[in-house]
Amino acid sequence: DTLFVESGAVEWRNGMIRRVSGKGRAAVNWLTQLLGIRESNGLVHTPYGTAIVDGIRQASFTLLCEGTPPHFRGEYATAPLQAIVEWIQKIIEQEGQGVLPLKLATGSDNKYSWVDVTSDTDTKRETVDRYRKKFPKDVLVFYGGDTGSDYEVMTLPGIVPVAFRNSIDQIKEIAGYRGIYYDVNGPDGGCLQFFKDVNAGLFDR
Numbered sequence: 532d533t534l535f536v537e538s539g540a541v542e543w544r545n546g547m548i549r550r551v552s553g554k555g556r557a558a559v560n561w562l563t564q565l566l567g568i569r570e571s572n573g574l575v576h577t578p579y580g581t582a583i584v585d586g587i588r589q590a591s592f593t594l595l596c597e598g599t600p601p602h603f604r605g606e607y608a609t610a611p612l613q614a615i616v617e618w619i620q621k622i623i624e625q626e627g628q629g630v631l632p633l634k635l636a637t638g639s640d641n642k643y644s645w646v647d648v649t650s651d652t653d654t655k656r657e658t659v660d661r662y663r664k665k666f667p668k669d670v671l672v673f674y675g676g677d678t679g680s681d682y683e684v685m686t687l688p689g690i691v692p693v694a695f696r697n698s699i700d701q702i703k704e705i706a707g708y709r710g711i712y713y714d715v716n717g718p719d720g721g722c723l724q725f726f727k728d729v730n731a732g733l734f735d736r
Contacts, residue, residue: 612637
């Protein structure tokens, strides 16, 4: 079994991480140093208020803003999304010099907002679509997620959506009629239960 995470920058196969984008890892380390962010997961202080690092990641970087993400109980991010995005963009433009190109993607739901930073990879949709076409049509391709960029992937033909309690409503809806739903937050055991069910053969054809 093969898993691709972080927009395809990390490949996990047969129980081990097999590939991590070297440029992705270097770019993320470079960016977080310039931002002064040392935490790999959890609440951090920025010039614009508190934000939450959604980690731990190998080759990408996500900050949660202006709200209360359900998978970080008791934490509240006060920093406005737009201010955080402009802060990151300014750092990249001033210091990056095009050597390590980075992409930003933003989204929000009714509880919080986020910005995803990736490097030499495509968007989640482009990456999943590319890898999906490499497998035979009878191979099941599951995709689990909770945000708007995840929903875009789940609309692709041949993808089996996997939703969790903390997923946005659109994802819950699409999983309800052609996917799988776990009534628990993904980071709080939903993802783990999904992988256990896969290993137990519950979804074998």
